[in-house]
Amino acid sequence: EVQLVESGGGLVKPGGSLRLSCAASGFTFSNYDMNWVRQAPGKGLEWVSSISSSNRYIYYVDSVKGRFTISRDNAKNSLFLQMNSLRAEDTAVYYCARAGAVNYGMDVWGQGTTVTVSS
């Protein structure tokens, strides 16, 4: 079964750090670009970051540039998001999502992990 499972969310104070992980199974992880997408409480979806299959290309939404770092370990079928200098507005459910081969539709999603930034 094709599956993505996120972990690492939690409650953190403003200015703190968290590292999210996403474990992939059921497909050849190293063949696919991967994404992080977040959803603040009661709000819509926001793309956060992408990383290409080979680690060569990395992109971020402006609001997290310089604070978040996406990475992957193809040998361990894992995707990561290191989040530093967290702000209240980073509070959200964070999803990892696989980019499909055609036109980059995100065709496999994890169940999400919740990040709450509050003092």
Add this chain to the structure above:
Amino acid sequence: DIQVTQSPSSLSASVGDRVTITCRASQSIGRYLNWYLQKPGKAPKLLIYAASSLQSGVPSRFSGSGSGTDFTLTISSLQPEDFATYYCQQSYSTPFTFGPGTKVDIK
């Protein structure tokens, strides 16, 4: 950045109704437009990619059309499990922006 808008923001419909949701991009994105369905507390699910291609396993009552800046998602006969929020998303260039969503609820 490419802005993506959706209309309507919400709609009420009955089982069996034909439903149409539109999505507009602020510049031409070719066919780099995807549609997702999301139910409360659940992850989004890809319905349509590349503007009109049906994702594997998605019922044929869902269809997509359009290119350039204007796109449409159509549900030919609304079923009880279709009551949800629908999002479009452009994958033409980063940031891969989503539309604000269209909530479909029961009339």
